[in-house]
Amino acid sequence: MAKTRWETEPEKLLRVDEGFALSDVDPDSTPGFDGDEEKGEKELKRHVDELADLQERLFAESRAGGNRRILLILQAMDTAGKGGIVRHVVGGVDPQGVKLHAFKSPSDEEKAHDFLWRIRRQLPEPGLIGVFDRSHYEDVLIHRVRGFSAPDVIEERYDIIRDFEQELVDDGTTIVKVMLHISSDEQKARLQERLDRPDKNWKFNPGDVDERMLWSQYMDAYQIALERTSTEGAPWYVVPADNKWYAxxxxxxxxxxxxxxxxxxxxxxxFDVEEQKKRLAGS
Amino acid sequence: MAKTRWETEPEKLLRVDEGFALSDVDPDSTPGFDGDEEKGEKELKRHVDELADLQERLFAESRAGGNRRILLILQAMDTAGKGGIVRHVVGGVDPQGVKLHAFKSPSDEEKAHDFLWRIRRQLPEPGLIGVFDRSHYEDVLIHRVRGFSAPDVIEERYDIIRDFEQELVDDGTTIVKVMLHISSDEQKARLQERLDRPDKNWKFNPGDVDERMLWSQYMDAYQIALERTSTEGAPWYVVPADNKWYAxxxxxxxxxxxxxxxxxxxxxxxFDVEEQKKRLAGS
Known part of the structure; x- marks a missing residue:
């Protein structure tokens, strides 16, 4: 196992447990890690191969009938760095071992089904690391803030989500739910950069500013979702994300x-290895 | 543009044109490249970022309504290194910019449709690099060798494939069709390694030896498929693959x-950049 600069494992420090308050998390902090950006980048590189190797073993296991798989769920405000996680963390794993899906606004077909229908279609097969860039949590986040669903419908969804995720856990899925937490100021600076740099303009969407105006409503919606769906089997982690390298x-x-x-x-x-060696020799 | 050791561009040397004979290609050769394995590995690393950057630009273009995309089709005998191409070449591109699909034996549902049905469902969206690990060519390769379809049905498929691919080209897809060409001896050595190393046993399938017994029939089927479907719009490239680094x-x-x-x-x-800057400043 390669050396590390983690002093305390992040799952202990970042996990959403009883009494958690999102407003207590400093988006600019770097809990548990003894080092700066430079050290952080070294840490990232140092473990790329280990992550890829473990995924390959999980895949090999699945070929022999194993059922285990990983599902990483990423939720965040715009510009918080979901894409960077996919590129720099998941990007080190063999593409054949990853099932990535970015959930956009639902299509008419998707809207005609219950909110988990489109989610179920993108779940990772055994042996894979599934990654959801946004997820069924949109149905209790933007839906709550924007009133896309009635309050009583949203109210029921937290329990439906808990049951759904427990079902996945029981079926061999290890669920890692991550909220990348940036500050409103940091988001402003990142959006500003997208406007300042012509090669980044295409990443800017005027609608991002509209969403930004609803910052505190979103934080409230996250607080409720985190509280009600962080379970033993499928806990939430809130990752401070003003420092991309830390996240x-x-x-x-x-x-x-x-x-x-x-x-x-x-x-x-x-199969009988010796027998196959003989067959191969004669072929 | 980074420097290179390519003396002649591979598309000129490896392209299947009039009069092509698969039996003339030496799987152990390294056409056009001035260097050995060490130089080849440096070459690979040197261009990883450029490939990723170009894909990101293609994606950006698609967000503004562009329709262009890439489709890489990989066909080969077992162990030829399709997986290595995905991991080491495509693996350098942002996972969000890649749509990879490995075609296995068709399911009952897939069999109930025409042979291109499952292919159409996996085509890349604009801006992406699609990768097919195996493809609709199985329907004229294994189907021919194993007699899974009647000869007259297979006979029609070459034209159907040409039309299908031209349709994709007309719709903005750049198709790159690659046959990784290994020798029978090299395959034997690679299968042997899978049997010799316990950590590689899971990659071995006794059925691989059965397929191997039909080597010359497969080469004949490839020759016919290459001849009949290498077109101006969607040419085939036969890549010598005994040297993984070269492929x-x-x-x-x-x-x-x-x-x-x-x-x-x-x-x-x-959008009006200055107007959005003002909106952002006030948010």
Whole structure:
């Protein structure tokens, strides 16, 4: 196991437990990590291969009938860095071992079904790391803030989500739910950069400013969602994300520790190796 | 543009044109590249960022209404290194910019439709690099060798494929079709390694030896497919693949040159930048 500068494992520090308050989390902090940006970038590189190796073992296990898989759920305000997590953390894993889906505004077909219908269609198969860039949590976040669904409908969804996720856990899925938490000021600076740089203009959407105006309503909606759906089987982690480098190593570490815990092994051959060697020699 | 050790561009040397004979291609050769494995690995690393950057530009273009996209089709005998191409060449691109699909034996649902039905469902959206690990070519390769379809049905498929691919080209898709070409001896050595190493046993399938026994029939089926479906709009490239490092830089170069030719640009803002700066400042 490669050395690390983590003094306390992030799952202990960032986990949403009883009494959690989002307003207590400083988006500019770097809990548990002994180092700056430069050290953080080294830490990220140092563990890329280990994450890829563990995923490959999980995949090998699945080929022998194993059912285990990972599902990373990413939620955040715009510009918080979901894309950077995908690129720099998940990007180190073999593309064949990743199932990534970005959930946009639902299509008419999707709207005609219950809100989990489109989610179920994108779940990772055994052996894979699934990544949701946004998720079913939009149905209790933007839906709450924007009033896209009636309050009593949203109210029921927290329980539906808990049951749904428990079902996945029971079926072999390790769920890692991450809210990337940036400050309103940091978002402003990042949006400003998208406006200042012509090569970044395409990433800017005027609607982002509209959403931004509803910042405190979104924070309230997150607080409620985090409280009501952080469970033993599928806990939430709130990752301070004003420092991109920190958010990346924190999510990398969360994934790494879950996979280390699963400790997948190369499966034994399900055929007679010596017999196949003879067949091959004669071919 | 970073320097290169390519003396002749691989698309000129590896393209299947009039009079092509698969039996003339030496799987152990390294056409056009002035260097050995060490130089090849440096070449691969040197161009990872450029490929990722070009894909991001293509994606940006698509957000402004652009329709262009890439489709890399990989076909090969077992162990030829399709997975290595995905991992080492495509793996350098942002996962959000890649749509990868591995086609397995068709399901009952897939069999109930025409052979292109499942293919159409996996085509890349504008801005992406789609990768097919196996493809509709299985329907004229294994189907021919194993007799899964009647000869006259297979006979019709070459034209159907040509029309289908032309339709994609007309719709903005740049198609890069690659056959990774290994020798029977090299395959034997690679299968042997999977049997010798317990951590590789899971990659071995006794059925691989059965397929191997049909080597010359497969080469015949490839020859026919290459001849009949290498078109101006969607040419085939036969990439010598006994040297994994060579196959990787050759495919990387093929993709790179296509993307350089497309020359995607950051799109201009579709909103009034100054107006949005004011809105942001006031938010």
């Amino acid at each position: 990346r190593i924190a999510v990398q570490r969360l994934l790494l520790n879950e996979l280390r815990g699963l400790d997948p092994q190369w499966p034994a051959a399900e | 990787r830089i050759a495919v990387q170069r093929l993709l790179l040159n296509e993307l350089r030719g497309l020359d995607p640009q950051w799109p201009a803002a579709e």
